[in-house]
Amino acid sequence: xxxxxxxxxxxxxxxxxxxxxxxxxxxxxxxxxxxxxxxxxxxxxxxxxxxxxxxxxxxxxxxxxxxxxxxxxxxxxxxxxxxxxxxxxxxxxxxxxxxxxxxxxxxxxxxxxxxxxxxxxxxxxxxxxxxxxxxxxxxxxxxxxxxxxxxxx
Amino acid sequence: xxxxxxxxxxxxxxxxxxxxxxxxxxxxxxxxxxxxxxxxxxxxxxxxxxxxxxxxxxxxxxxxxxxxxxxxxxxxxxxxxxxxxxxxxxxxxxxxxxxxxxxxxxxxxxxxxxxxxxxxxxxxxxxxxxxxxxxxxxxxxxxxxxxxxxxxx
DNA sequence: CGACTTATGATGACACATCAACAAACTGCC
DNA sequence: GGCAGTTTGTTGATGTGTCATCATAAGTCG
Numbered sequence: 001x002x003x004x005x006x007x008x009x010x011x012x013x014x015x016x017x018x019x020x021x022x023x024x025x026x027x028x029x030x031x032x033x034x035x036x037x038x039x040x041x042x043x044x045x046x047x048x049x050x051x052x053x054x055x056x057x058x059x060x061x062x063x064x065x066x067x068x069x070x071x072x073x074x075x076x077x078x079x080x081x082x083x084x085x086x087x088x089x090x091x092x093x094x095x096x097x098x099x100x101x102x103x104x105x106x107x108x109x110x111x112x113x114x115x116x117x118x119x120x121x122x123x124x125x126x127x128x129x130x131x132x133x134x135x136x137x138x139x140x141x142x143x144x145x146x147x148x149x150x151x152x153x
Numbered sequence: 154x155x156x157x158x159x160x161x162x163x164x165x166x167x168x169x170x171x172x173x174x175x176x177x178x179x180x181x182x183x184x185x186x187x188x189x190x191x192x193x194x195x196x197x198x199x200x201x202x203x204x205x206x207x208x209x210x211x212x213x214x215x216x217x218x219x220x221x222x223x224x225x226x227x228x229x230x231x232x233x234x235x236x237x238x239x240x241x242x243x244x245x246x247x248x249x250x251x252x253x254x255x256x257x258x259x260x261x262x263x264x265x266x267x268x269x270x271x272x273x274x275x276x277x278x279x280x281x282x283x284x285x286x287x288x289x290x291x292x293x294x295x296x297x298x299x300x301x302x303x304x305x306x
Numbered sequence: 307c308g309a310c311t312t313a314t315g316a317t318g319a320c321a322c323a324t325c326a327a328c329a330a331a332c333t334g335c336c
Numbered sequence: 337g338g339c340a341g342t343t344t345g346t347t348g349a350t351g352t353g354t355c356a357t358c359a360t361a362a363g364t365c366g
Contacts, residue, residue, distance in 0.1 A: 003270075012286055012293065013273060013277065013278065015290070015293035015294060015297060016277075016289075016293060018219055018297065019293050020173055021219045022297065023296075043170070067353095068353085069315060069316090070356095073316055073317080074317090075352080075353090078351075093314080093362075094360080094361060094362090095315065095359095095362070096313095096361095117158060120158070122303065124166065125165075125166065127295050127296055127298075132292050133165055134161075135285070135288045135292070136168075136169075136292065137168070139285050140165065140168035140169060140172055141168060143280055144168060144175065146275075146276060146279075146280040147179065150276055181354090191322085212343085221324075222344070223324070224323060224324075225345090226345060226346055227322075227323075227347090243344095246344080247330080247331060247332085248331045248343070248344045248345065249344065249345080
């Protein structure tokens, strides 16, 4: 016998779902039109471009974007085909695989970032007040902590 | 020359992205294990099951879940193949297509809902305080309003 | 050392999402 | 009525995500 969601809870939950659907669509479209990248491409290129040397071990990359290894492997295969990244052998662990961003990949995300950030600002950050940002910072970290517990059961 | 995200803005944005990735994965997995439904199936079955008669016009269904028509059409084809819904002709508009939830579809979502709601509660609603809910209710409606403006440009 | 377990990453099959193109039918204006 | 433009829904191609499975290599412990 579950406790149902009351009106406000249900409204917040459905608003969250709808918000994500719409936000995702807008960002995906803008990024693709502007640079030919998908949000998934962008998500991978960010940690790669921020890493010193532009090289990250696949395992660590999976952790930093929160993906399953299979998804990462498939996506890297496609990105490698487009010349955005290359795979190299891992010196410390023969099972491992190092992922390196190519100069072309770096140029692509460098060119894409300003417009993408502007869209994030326009659609997400700018409508928020200082108090909203403070509240979300707290709320999101609490929710993520709850999810970590969840997965540790 | 874009205005970059400061530390807190960036943290909130990345937390939002990571939260969604994790939350989506947990809910998808739980729902699939429990009932064989995907979140997409569930999203469609909710408005169908809530509609009097269990029939909704495809166009309206697309609006209420925020999907493109193509996605809806493909997904309905698969759901119809699994016996969750059927398509019927639309009496008022010969182009149209009415979507009807089957008794099996109704039974499936009825069985799935309690456990799914419990997971939503555990991972999203319960970690929030009353003040959080009030804040999110306000923030999400403001963000969605901003997105509507965005798409009207 | 040697058997067992775990970690890492790749792969094939399948479900899903997006895009462009299409056919059919409604709308409105002349 | 008739034509232009729009709306509705479907389809096929292609890119993407998930699952189960696999091969290889590390780690663990007798």
